[in-house]
Amino acid sequence: MTNIRDIARLSGYSVSTVSRVINRQNYVSEATRTAIQKVVDELDYVPNAVARDLSRGRTQNVGVVLPHSDHPYFTQLVHGIMRAAFEANYHVVLLPSKYDAALELQYLEDLRQKAYDALIFTSHGLPLTELNHYRRYGSIVVCENPQRCPIPAAYAERQATYEAAFNHLKQRGANHIGILASRDVAISATTQAMVQAYQTVFGQPLAAAAIFTGVATPADGDRAGQYFLTQIPTVDAVLTNGDDIAVGMLRAYRRAGVKPPYLIGQEHQLAGEALNLPTIDHHFEEVGARAFKLAITGQTQNVAIPSEFLLPK
Amino acid sequence: MTNIRDIARLSGYSVSTVSRVINRQNYVSEATRTAIQKVVDELDYVPNAVARDLSRGRTQNVGVVLPHSDHPYFTQLVHGIMRAAFEANYHVVLLPSKYDAALELQYLEDLRQKAYDALIFTSHGLPLTELNHYRRYGSIVVCENPQRCPIPAAYAERQATYEAAFNHLKQRGANHIGILASRDVAISATTQAMVQAYQTVFGQPLAAAAIFTGVATPADGDRAGQYFLTQIPTVDAVLTNGDDIAVGMLRAYRRAGVKPPYLIGQEHQLAGEALNLPTIDHHFEEVGARAFKLAITGQTQNVAIPSEFLLPK
DNA sequence: TTGTAAGCGTTATCAC
DNA sequence: GTGATAACGCTTACAA
Numbered sequence: 001m002t003n004i005r006d007i008a009r010l011s012g013y014s015v016s017t018v019s020r021v022i023n024r025q026n027y028v029s030e031a032t033r034t035a036i037q038k039v040v041d042e043l044d045y046v047p048n049a050v051a052r053d054l055s056r057g058r059t060q061n062v063g064v065v066l067p068h069s070d071h072p073y074f075t076q077l078v079h080g081i082m083r084a085a086f087e088a089n090y091h092v093v094l095l096p097s098k099y100d101a102a103l104e105l106q107y108l109e110d111l112r113q114k115a116y117d118a119l120i121f122t123s124h125g126l127p128l129t130e131l132n133h134y135r136r137y138g139s140i141v142v143c144e145n146p147q148r149c150p151i152p153a154a155y156a157e158r159q160a161t162y163e164a165a166f167n168h169l170k171q172r173g174a175n176h177i178g179i180l181a182s183r184d185v186a187i188s189a190t191t192q193a194m195v196q197a198y199q200t201v202f203g204q205p206l207a208a209a210a211i212f213t214g215v216a217t218p219a220d221g222d223r224a225g226q227y228f229l230t231q232i233p234t235v236d237a238v239l240t241n242g243d244d245i246a247v248g249m250l251r252a253y254r255r256a257g258v259k260p261p262y263l264i265g266q267e268h269q270l271a272g273e274a275l276n277l278p279t280i281d282h283h284f285e286e287v288g289a290r291a292f293k294l295a296i297t298g299q300t301q302n303v304a305i306p307s308e309f310l311l312p313k
Numbered sequence: 314m315t316n317i318r319d320i321a322r323l324s325g326y327s328v329s330t331v332s333r334v335i336n337r338q339n340y341v342s343e344a345t346r347t348a349i350q351k352v353v354d355e356l357d358y359v360p361n362a363v364a365r366d367l368s369r370g371r372t373q374n375v376g377v378v379l380p381h382s383d384h385p386y387f388t389q390l391v392h393g394i395m396r397a398a399f400e401a402n403y404h405v406v407l408l409p410s411k412y413d414a415a416l417e418l419q420y421l422e423d424l425r426q427k428a429y430d431a432l433i434f435t436s437h438g439l440p441l442t443e444l445n446h447y448r449r450y451g452s453i454v455v456c457e458n459p460q461r462c463p464i465p466a467a468y469a470e471r472q473a474t475y476e477a478a479f480n481h482l483k484q485r486g487a488n489h490i491g492i493l494a495s496r497d498v499a500i501s502a503t504t505q506a507m508v509q510a511y512q513t514v515f516g517q518p519l520a521a522a523a524i525f526t527g528v529a530t531p532a533d534g535d536r537a538g539q540y541f542l543t544q545i546p547t548v549d550a551v552l553t554n555g556d557d558i559a560v561g562m563l564r565a566y567r568r569a570g571v572k573p574p575y576l577i578g579q580e581h582q583l584a585g586e587a588l589n590l591p592t593i594d595h596h597f598e599e600v601g602a603r604a605f606k607l608a609i610t611g612q613t614q615n616v617a618i619p620s621e622f623l624l625p626k
Numbered sequence: 627t628t629g630t631a632a633g634c635g636t637t638a639t640c641a642c
Numbered sequence: 643g644t645g646a647t648a649a650c651g652c653t654t655a656c657a658a
Contacts, residue, residue, distance in 0.1 A: 003651050014629045019653065027627055049428035050372060051651035054363045054634050061406070069392045078407075079382050086409050093374075094405045096395055115362035218583055244583045251586075270531055270557045270584040273564075316635050327645040332637065340643055364635035367650055630657075638649075 002043045011039040022047055062295055063116040065095045065107055067123050071216060072242065072267040073284060077122050077143060080288025088296060090117075099125040112137035118295035125187075141295045143287060144189050146302065154291035154303040156282035158190065161307035162197030165239055165264050165280060168309070170201060174237035174262060177202075178210045180224050180249070181241055185211065194239060215241055218248030225252025228261070237262040243272030243279055250275070268310060276312040283307065315356045324352040335360055375608055376429040378408045378420055380436050384529060385555065385580040386597060390435050390456060393601025401609060403430075412438040425450040431608035438500075454608045456600060457502050459615065467603035467616040469595035471503065474620035475510030478552055478577050478593060481622070483514060487550035487575060490515075491523045493537050493562070494554055498524060507552060528554055531561030538565025541574070550575040556585030556592055563588070581623060589625040596620065 004022075008015040013036055020028045021036045039045075053059045064081055066074050078092070085092050093116065097103045104126045111119045111134060118139035121131060128149040131140055141152045169177060177198065181191040191213070198206040209232060212224045221240065228235050229252060240246040243265030253260035265272040268281035283305050290303045317335075321328045326349055333341045334349045352358075366372045377394055379387050391405070398405050406429065410416045417439045424432045424447060431452035434444065441462040444453055454465045482490060490511065494504040504526070511519040522545060525537045534553065541548050542565060553559040556578030566573035578585035581594035596618050603616045 001651090004653095005651080015652085016630080016654075017628055020628090023653085029627060032627080046422070046426050048367075048651050049423060049426040050363060050367045051634090052653080054361075054367050054636090054650090055652045055654085057634070059363060069395055070388070075383070075388050082382055082407055082409055092407045094391075094395055094407060096399050109359070110362060113359050113362040247583050247587045270560050271582070271587050274560045274584050274587045314635090317637095318635080321645095328636090329638085329646080330644055333644090336637090342643065345643080361635050364650090365637075367634090367652090368636040368638080370650070628658080631655095633654085634652085636650080639647090640645100641647105642643100642645080 001048075002045050004045075004047065006043065007036065007039050007045055010043070011036045057114075058117050059091075059115065060089060061091045061093050061116045062292065063093045063095050063107060063111065063119045065097050065104060065119065065121045065124065067097050067099045067125075068216065069094065069096065072244070072269055073282075074122055076267070076284035077288040077291070080285035080290075081120060081292045082288075083285070084289040084292035088292070090292075090296065097124070099123070101125050108134040108137075108140075111140070114138070118298075120291050120295055139295050139298045141291045143291055145304070147189075150300060152294045152298075152300050152302070154287050154294055154305070156284065156287055157304040157306045158193045158280075158282065159197055161280055161309050162194050162239070163201055164309040165278070166197055166201035168278065168311075169237045169239075169262070169264070172237070172262065176210075176232070176234045176236050177206070178212065178228055178232065178235045178238040178261070179206065179240075180215045180221065180238060180245060181211060181213045182216055184213050190241075210235070215245055218244050218251075221245035221248025222252045225249040225260075229253065229256055229258060233258075235261050237264070239264045240266065242267050243269040243277060246277055247271045247275065273312070278309070278311050281308045281310055314361075315358050317358075317360065319356065320349065320352050320358055323356070324349045370427075371430050372404075372428065373402060374404050374406050374429045375431045375433060375605065376406045376408050376420060376424065378410050378417060378432065378434045378437065380410050380412045380438075381529065382407065382409060385557070385582055386595075387435055389580070389597035390601040390604075393598035393603075394433060394605045395601075396598070397602040397605035401605070403605075403609065410437070412436070414438050421447040421450075421453075424453070427451070431611075433604050433608055452608050452611045454604045456604055458617070460502075463613060465607045465611075465613050465615070467600050467607055467618070469597065469600055470617040470619045471506045471593075471595065472510055474593055474595075474622050475507050475552070476514055477622040478591070479510055479514035481591065481624075482550045482552075482575070482577070485550070485575065489523075489545075489547045489549050490519070491525065491541055491545065491548045491551040491574070492519065492553075493528045493534065493551060493558060494524060494526045495529055497526050503554075523548070528558055531557050531564075534558035534561025535565045538562040538573075542566065542569055542571060546571075548574050550577075552577045553579065555580050556582040556590060559590055560584045560588065586625070591622070591624050594621045594623055 004018050007018045021033050082092050095107050121142045132151045144155045146153045179194050185191040195206050238261050246263040246265045250260050265277045265279035268279050272279045287305050317328050317331050320331045334346050395405050408420050434455045445464045457468045459466045492507050498504040498508050508519050551574050559576040559578045563573050578590045578592035581592050585592045600618050
């Protein structure tokens with residue numbers, strides 16, 4: 001592989017002059033520039049990107065940790081991150097984690113090894129304090145409300161919107177409500193927000209049996225439907241964790257020939273619109289863009305983006 | 314920043330011995346290993362990832378060029394690529410292109426500069442011959458049928474499936490058919506496949522007016538609906554380029570209070586299932602995984618994955 | 627305007 | 643088992 005020293009030797013100039021030419025800097029005479037460019041062209045030379053990164057001490061890479069890549073939460077977030085990263089001349093590296101603590105730790109170690117300038121956790125299994133500990137090695141941003149933990153964060157402000165959704169159900173006269181969630185209330189801030197909003201609106205805690213967790217795909221929604229059909233048939237309204245998931249749930253009721261409960265979706269996907277479901281738009285693209293900006297500015301700051309409760313048109 | 318030479322100096326051993334310790338290699342005495350490890354721990358030392366990449370001459374990065382990241386074709390493809398990349402210990406770098414030739418060229422130049430070990434084009438604006446030209450600098454794979462161009466490719470074999478779809482329409486007695494496409498028939502192999510399938514099934518070319526292009530989002534589907542409503546009201550069946558897009562198109566008819574034509578979707582999304590639309594599953598995840606494998610093995614080979622025409626259950 | 631030389635932090639080869 | 647030293651390929655003070 002031909003390198004900058006080869007060009008220097010063959011052109012008869014020094015390495016630094018060659019460097020100036022390939023980086024289009026000043027202080028090079030036109031004649032010199034032409035002579036060096038000629039050799040560059042002849043040898044089909046280009047500078048090595050990795051050597052540049054090493055020399056500069058940064059990569060312009062931002063790692064994005066994703067538990068899974070097939071959920072709208074993550075695709076929307078990634079989309080927002082990419083838009084902002086592109087504008088700032090950064091590259092987005094996708095890091096699948098499956099909520100595996102060992103993997104998450106590996107990515108933190110990669111940050112420490114300067115493989116990325118910053119790391120964005122769209123979600124995570126490790127405790128926030130653990131993530132926070134790695135901030136000494138590089139910028140880290142999470143996409144959730146970090147509460148008392150002083151770590152940079154951009155996230156959807158869900159509480160008020162969940163309350164609006166439950167108020168909507170209350171006004172419709174729903175009196176036995178279920179919710180669907182991705183992860184258990186003990187470990188997920190999102191699930192906590194839903195449960196908390198229920199309590200605020202209805203003045204009493206949500207029964208544990210009314211919370212169906214482990215839901216990430218339409219097929220899970222179907223399972224949830226079967227659960228409510230058989231275990232809690234009196235449920236008359238369900239706040240699901242995705243329009244797609246609501247559709248999966250409806251499938252179970254349709255199969256059973258039973259009138260489904262009133263469903264509210266999330267993520268503002270098309271499947272919901274097709275069925276005229278109310279939904280919640282969390283504006284995750286905006287969240288992603290803001291997360292990226294925090295990541296490269298390195299400010300310890302929290303940005304909350306308000307969600308929106310949407311009734312079908 | 315503490316580096317391997319610091320560790321060598323402080324531990325009293327040489328750089329090479331330190332290197333052996335941090336890379337867990339043999340030929341190091343237990344005592345030496347312990348002594349060096351102690352200094353490593355004290356100084357909180359980790360090797361620099363970029364320096365390693367430079368020294369090794371490769372990055373374990375694969376770049377994935379995406380015209381846009383919000384279309385199911387791309388998300389499914391990326392998902393498949395990520396799965397395969399993860400298994401092979403590669404990292405996926407997302408490269409947005411918007412079909413911009415200058416950007417695509419930039420990414421090819423990045424490959425040439427060894428920023429990536431390989432590049433996957435999920436779609437592209439540049440001619441295949443141009444991409445092929447850059448293969449001398451690194452592995453390149455496209456996700457379409459490259460026809461006569463000898464470039465590695467993994468793609469969905471659509472022709473037979475489009476024919477199945479048109480045959481389905483024929484049997485239902487449809488006699489005025491429209492199609493929706495992302496890009497013009499002149500530049501898109503996908504659009505060509507649809508048009509060609511129509512001709513094969515119906516024995517005559519599809520009228521140019523029956524092809525509505527520039528469709529990528531549900532809103533575009535809505536526009537397409539308005540077009541057919543006002544310009545070609547006799548259309549009684551449309552092969553759309555996405556379930557989501559079909560839903561957008563239905564919206565236009567619903568607004569106008571007009572019975573919509575019979576719609577076929579694509580991508581096997583949930584929106585289609587909600588409305589009982591027939592659809593086409595192109596198995597893009599599998600395509601992505603195969604594309605990745607071609608990318609790292611470097612074989613000049615074409616892999617065609619058959620699509621599937623699906624009637625609603 | 628150009629050149630020298632010291633980084634950047636590893637890995638790999640070969641000698642001892 | 644261990645160590646010198648040469649790559650890897652570039653950027654950037656600083657000197658001339």
